[in-house]
Amino acid sequence: MNAITVKNLKKVYRTHKRGKGMWNAVVSLFNRKYENKHALKGVSFEVEEGEVLGLIGPNGAGKSTTIKALSGILHPTSGDVKVIGYVPWKDRVKYVKHLGVVLGQKEQLWWDLPAIDTFYMNREVYQIPNNKFKRRLNYMVKLLDVKEVINSPVRDLSLGERMKCKLIAALLHSPKVVFLDEPTIGLDIIARDRLRDFVKEVNQKEGTTFIVTTHDMQDIEKLCKRIVIINHGVIVYDGLLEKLKSTILNNKIIDVKFETKVKGFRLKGCKLLEKGDYNFVIEADTKVTKIKKVIDYLLLNYEVADINITDPPIEEIIQRIYKEKKKWVHT
Amino acid sequence: MGSYLALLKGGYKEALQYRFDFVVGLLRVPLTLIIFYFLWKAVFAFNGTDVINGYTFETMIGYYVLSMIVGMFTWMDVDNWLRWDVKSGEVVSEFMRPLNFVFQYLFRQWGMSTLSIFISLVPTFLIGYLFVGLMFFGWLNFVFFTISVVLAMFIVFLITMFIGLLAFWLTDISGLIKVKNMFIAFLSGSLVPLSFFPGIIQKVFAFLPFQYMRYVPVNIYLGIYSVNETLFHLGVMVLWVVVLYIFVHYQSKLALKKMSGVGI
Amino acid sequence: MSRYLRLFLKNSALRLSSEMAYKWNFWVKTFAVALGDLIGPVLILLIYSTTSGIQGWSLAEFILFQGTLTLVIGFSHVFFTLIGVQTIDMVRHGKFDAALIKPYNPLLYLSFTSFDWDGLAEIFVGLALLTWSFITLGIVIFSWNFVLYLFLIALALVLFYSLVVMISSLAFLLVKSWALFALFFRTIDFARYPLDIYGQGLRVLFTFFLPLGVASFYPAKALLDGIELTIVLYLMLSMSIFLAISLVLWHFAMKKYSSAGG
Structure with missing residues (x-):
C-alpha cells in the first residue's frame, strides 16, 4: 500500500x-x-x-x-x-x-x-x-x-x-x-x-x-x-x-597516510586526486579494480600508516548519474 | 581616531538598513505635534488668557517643536545594543579592541543618529517655522542652545549606557530599559513644560539629571532664562556629564571584571 | 470551541511560566507599562491643576475618557498584540510554516495562543482610572447608557482586532511591517483626547474613516450625555466592514504565502 x-x-x-x-x-x-x-x-x-x-x-x-x-x-x-x-x-x-x-x-x-x-x-x-x-x-x-x-x-x-x-x-x-x-x-x-x-x-x-x-x-x-x-x-x-x-557509486575515495615519504602512484582504475609527501587521496573505480586489490597494492608497496575509505560527496554522485544517463541516451 | 571613525561609519551603515523605519518614525513628529497643537489650542481657547504659566500659545507649540528636535539629538539605543551584545556574547570583541569601551558605543550611536537627524531635522524645523510660527530668539541663545543640546546628548548617552551595562549583572534588562524611557518621558519635560508640576516636585527635579534632557535646552532657546541662569544650567550639565562619566567608566571596568570572572 | 479554549488556557499558562523564568524583569516590565498608561492622565492632571481645562470636560470626565481608552488598549494588548508580534516575527524568520503544520485554522490558532501577561497592568490601570472617575461623577451602572458604553467598548475591540489582523496580513506582503506596527500605536494617540478638540477634518476622519473615536470618545459620550442611535448604528456597520476587510486581507495573505512558500 x-x-x-x-x-x-x-x-x-x-x-x-x-x-x-x-x-x-x-x-x-x-x-x-x-x-x-x-x-x-x-x-x-x-x-x-x-x-x-x-x-x-x-x-x-x-x-x-x-x-x-x-x-x-x-x-x-x-x-x-x-x-x-x-x-x-x-x-x-x-x-x-x-x-x-x-x-x-x-x-x-x-x-x-x-x-x-x-x-x-x-x-x-x-x-x-x-x-x-x-x-x-x-x-x-x-x-x-x-x-x-x-x-x-x-x-x-x-x-x-x-x-x-x-x-x-x-x-x-x-x-x-x-x-x-x-x-x-x-x-x-x-x-x-x-x-x-x-x-x-x-x-x-x-x-x-x-x-x-x-x-x-x-x-x-x-x-x-x-x-x-x-x-x-x-x-x-x-x-x-x-x-x-553497485552501478553509480562504484567509486571509492581512499585517503592513505604514510610513514615515509612517497613519490608517485600508478594503478589501473585509480586516479590520484591529491598528492602530498606523506599522503594520497585516490579515487578507485571498483568496476575496473576491486577495492581489495588497491589496498593490497598499497600495503605491499608503501609504509602505510592509515587508510580511510569513503563515498564521494552527493554533488559528485549526481554528476555521475547525469553522465550515466547521457551514455544511456546516446547509445 | 581612525578606528572610532570606522565605528561611526559602521553605525551609519547600520542605520541605513533601517531607513524605512526612520521614515515612518518621521511621521511621528507631525502626528504628535498635531495632537499637542489641538490640545493646547482648546486649553487656551477655554481659559481665555494669552499666557499660561509663562507660555503663550506660540511659545508652547514652539516648546514641543524644539523638544522634538532635542529628542532627535538625544535619541539613544545603546542599552538595547548592550542587552543583545551581552546576551549573544559579542560584547567580548568590544572589550578586546584597544579602544575605550564606552567611546566605542558612543561613536556607533553617533553614526546611527546621523541618518535620523539628516532625515528629520529639516522637516521638523520647517514645520516649526511655517506652520507654528517658531521664532528665532537671537544668536546668543542659539549658541547656548547648541551647547546645551550637546551636553544633553552626553547625559542621555551616559544614563542609557548605565542601564545597558546592568546587563552584565541582570538576566534581562528589557523591563529596566522601558522604565528608564518612561522616567525620561515624565521627568525630562517632553510631555509638558516642567513648570506645570507643583513647586515641591520641581525642587526635586532640580537635583535630577532628567530636566537637562529636554526642558532646560528648550527654555534656553526660547530665551526664558537670563544669561546668568543659562550659564548656571550649563555648568550643572557639565558637572552631570563628568559625574556620570566617572560612574559609567568604573561600571564598565567592573563589567569587564565580572565577565572575565564568570567567562560569559 | 472547547478545544480552542483548552489551547488558550494551556498556552497562556505556559506563557506565564515563561515570563516567570525572569520574574524580576516581568515585574519591572509591568511597572513600566503602568507608568506608560499614566502619561496621559498625568498630563491632564497637570493641565487641570494650573488651568480650568478644556470646554465641556471636567477633570473627572477627562479621566473617565482616558480610563476608557486605557481599558480598550489594555484588552487589546493582552489579547491581540502578540498576534501581530508573532506573525511578523515568524514571517521574518521564515518560521510561519510552524503555524501551518498545526491542525487548526492559522488565524484562530494565533488568536488563541497570544495572551500577553505584560498587558494586564494596563487593564488594571484602566479600571482604576474608571473606578475613581465613576465614583467622583456618581455614575449609575444600572442604566441604558452604561450598557451602550460596554457595547461601544466591545465595538472598539473589534476595531483593534481588525487593525492587528490587517497589520499581520501586511507582514506577508511587505517586509517592513514593524514600522507599520509602530505607526499604528502612534495613531492611537489621537484617541487620547476628545474628538471635539480637533478640527472638522480630523473629527470626520476619526469618526467615519478610521473610527478611533469608538475607543474613547463615543463610549465616554454615551455614558456622560448619551449619543444618537444613528451613530451607534454607523459604528456597528463600520466595524463590520473593518473586520471583513481584515479577514479578506488575511485570506489573501495566506493564499500568497501558500503559493510562494514563504
Missing part, C-alpha cells in the same frame, strides 16, 4: 525582478517584470507505507519545496499528491493531525521552559488522551535517554539534546507520516547514532512512514533502503540504495 503518491508535481514561482536603487524601486511599482522560476518540473514518486525514504539533493534542488507541498504548506502549480488518503493543501487541517514534521534549524520548542512543557502544549494541540500521552512520552524518553534533559530549560540544552526533544514533540501524537528535515545536522556522532536508532525503532515497531532529507550519506545508509535524488527540480534517481551503489 502506498502512503504517499506524488504525480507530476510542478511548482513555478513568480518573482518580480527588481533593479537596484531607489529609481528602479519606484519604477517597479508601476511596471513589474516577472520572472518564472521552476522549482519543481514534474516530480513523481511513491512511498510505501512503513518505508523510510531518503530524499537527497544539493541546496535549492527542490527538496524543501517538495516537503512543503507534502506538508500542505505550499500549493503546487499542478500535479497530484495523496498522502494517507488526503490532498495535503486541500485537507490541511484534517491531514496534519496525522503528520509529524521536524524542521531542521527552526526552533519548535519553548526557549525558556523545559521541553516537557512543550510536550504538554502539544498534548492540547493534538488532543492526545492523557494515558496515551503518558505511555508514549515514557516510551520515547526511555528510547532517547532524555529523562533529565526534558526537565531543564531548552536554552540550556545542547544541540543534540534539543533535536531529540524536537523529535519527541513531533512524534507525540503518533503521526502516520513523518518528515525529517536535516535531523542530524551539527550533531556529534553519538547523538547521530541515537537519533538514527530511534527513527529505525519507531519505523519498525509502529510502521510509521518517514521521509528524511539530508546531506549526510551516513544517515541514508543507516536508515533508508530506497532513495530519491532530486536536482534542479527533477528526479534524477529513484531506486534502491544498493543498486545505486
Whole structure:
C-alpha cells in the first residue's frame, strides 16, 4: 500500500525582478517584470507505507519545496499528491493531525521552559488522551535517554539534546507520516547514532512512514533502503540504495597516510586526486579494480600508516548519474 | 581616531538598513505635534488668557517643536545594543579592541543618529517655522542652545549606557530599559513644560539629571532664562556629564571584571 | 470551541511560566507599562491643576475618557498584540510554516495562543482610572447608557482586532511591517483626547474613516450625555466592514504565502 503518491508535481514561482536603487524601486511599482522560476518540473514518486525514504539533493534542488507541498504548506502549480488518503493543501487541517514534521534549524520548542512543557502544549494541540500521552512520552524518553534533559530549560540544552526533544514533540501524537528535515545536522556522532536508532525503532515497531532529507550519506545508509535524488527540480534517481551503489557509486575515495615519504602512484582504475609527501587521496573505480586489490597494492608497496575509505560527496554522485544517463541516451 | 571613525561609519551603515523605519518614525513628529497643537489650542481657547504659566500659545507649540528636535539629538539605543551584545556574547570583541569601551558605543550611536537627524531635522524645523510660527530668539541663545543640546546628548548617552551595562549583572534588562524611557518621558519635560508640576516636585527635579534632557535646552532657546541662569544650567550639565562619566567608566571596568570572572 | 479554549488556557499558562523564568524583569516590565498608561492622565492632571481645562470636560470626565481608552488598549494588548508580534516575527524568520503544520485554522490558532501577561497592568490601570472617575461623577451602572458604553467598548475591540489582523496580513506582503506596527500605536494617540478638540477634518476622519473615536470618545459620550442611535448604528456597520476587510486581507495573505512558500 502506498502512503504517499506524488504525480507530476510542478511548482513555478513568480518573482518580480527588481533593479537596484531607489529609481528602479519606484519604477517597479508601476511596471513589474516577472520572472518564472521552476522549482519543481514534474516530480513523481511513491512511498510505501512503513518505508523510510531518503530524499537527497544539493541546496535549492527542490527538496524543501517538495516537503512543503507534502506538508500542505505550499500549493503546487499542478500535479497530484495523496498522502494517507488526503490532498495535503486541500485537507490541511484534517491531514496534519496525522503528520509529524521536524524542521531542521527552526526552533519548535519553548526557549525558556523545559521541553516537557512543550510536550504538554502539544498534548492540547493534538488532543492526545492523557494515558496515551503518558505511555508514549515514557516510551520515547526511555528510547532517547532524555529523562533529565526534558526537565531543564531548552536554552540550556545542547544541540543534540534539543533535536531529540524536537523529535519527541513531533512524534507525540503518533503521526502516520513523518518528515525529517536535516535531523542530524551539527550533531556529534553519538547523538547521530541515537537519533538514527530511534527513527529505525519507531519505523519498525509502529510502521510509521518517514521521509528524511539530508546531506549526510551516513544517515541514508543507516536508515533508508530506497532513495530519491532530486536536482534542479527533477528526479534524477529513484531506486534502491544498493543498486545505486553497485552501478553509480562504484567509486571509492581512499585517503592513505604514510610513514615515509612517497613519490608517485600508478594503478589501473585509480586516479590520484591529491598528492602530498606523506599522503594520497585516490579515487578507485571498483568496476575496473576491486577495492581489495588497491589496498593490497598499497600495503605491499608503501609504509602505510592509515587508510580511510569513503563515498564521494552527493554533488559528485549526481554528476555521475547525469553522465550515466547521457551514455544511456546516446547509445 | 581612525578606528572610532570606522565605528561611526559602521553605525551609519547600520542605520541605513533601517531607513524605512526612520521614515515612518518621521511621521511621528507631525502626528504628535498635531495632537499637542489641538490640545493646547482648546486649553487656551477655554481659559481665555494669552499666557499660561509663562507660555503663550506660540511659545508652547514652539516648546514641543524644539523638544522634538532635542529628542532627535538625544535619541539613544545603546542599552538595547548592550542587552543583545551581552546576551549573544559579542560584547567580548568590544572589550578586546584597544579602544575605550564606552567611546566605542558612543561613536556607533553617533553614526546611527546621523541618518535620523539628516532625515528629520529639516522637516521638523520647517514645520516649526511655517506652520507654528517658531521664532528665532537671537544668536546668543542659539549658541547656548547648541551647547546645551550637546551636553544633553552626553547625559542621555551616559544614563542609557548605565542601564545597558546592568546587563552584565541582570538576566534581562528589557523591563529596566522601558522604565528608564518612561522616567525620561515624565521627568525630562517632553510631555509638558516642567513648570506645570507643583513647586515641591520641581525642587526635586532640580537635583535630577532628567530636566537637562529636554526642558532646560528648550527654555534656553526660547530665551526664558537670563544669561546668568543659562550659564548656571550649563555648568550643572557639565558637572552631570563628568559625574556620570566617572560612574559609567568604573561600571564598565567592573563589567569587564565580572565577565572575565564568570567567562560569559 | 472547547478545544480552542483548552489551547488558550494551556498556552497562556505556559506563557506565564515563561515570563516567570525572569520574574524580576516581568515585574519591572509591568511597572513600566503602568507608568506608560499614566502619561496621559498625568498630563491632564497637570493641565487641570494650573488651568480650568478644556470646554465641556471636567477633570473627572477627562479621566473617565482616558480610563476608557486605557481599558480598550489594555484588552487589546493582552489579547491581540502578540498576534501581530508573532506573525511578523515568524514571517521574518521564515518560521510561519510552524503555524501551518498545526491542525487548526492559522488565524484562530494565533488568536488563541497570544495572551500577553505584560498587558494586564494596563487593564488594571484602566479600571482604576474608571473606578475613581465613576465614583467622583456618581455614575449609575444600572442604566441604558452604561450598557451602550460596554457595547461601544466591545465595538472598539473589534476595531483593534481588525487593525492587528490587517497589520499581520501586511507582514506577508511587505517586509517592513514593524514600522507599520509602530505607526499604528502612534495613531492611537489621537484617541487620547476628545474628538471635539480637533478640527472638522480630523473629527470626520476619526469618526467615519478610521473610527478611533469608538475607543474613547463615543463610549465616554454615551455614558456622560448619551449619543444618537444613528451613530451607534454607523459604528456597528463600520466595524463590520473593518473586520471583513481584515479577514479578506488575511485570506489573501495566506493564499500568497501558500503559493510562494514563504
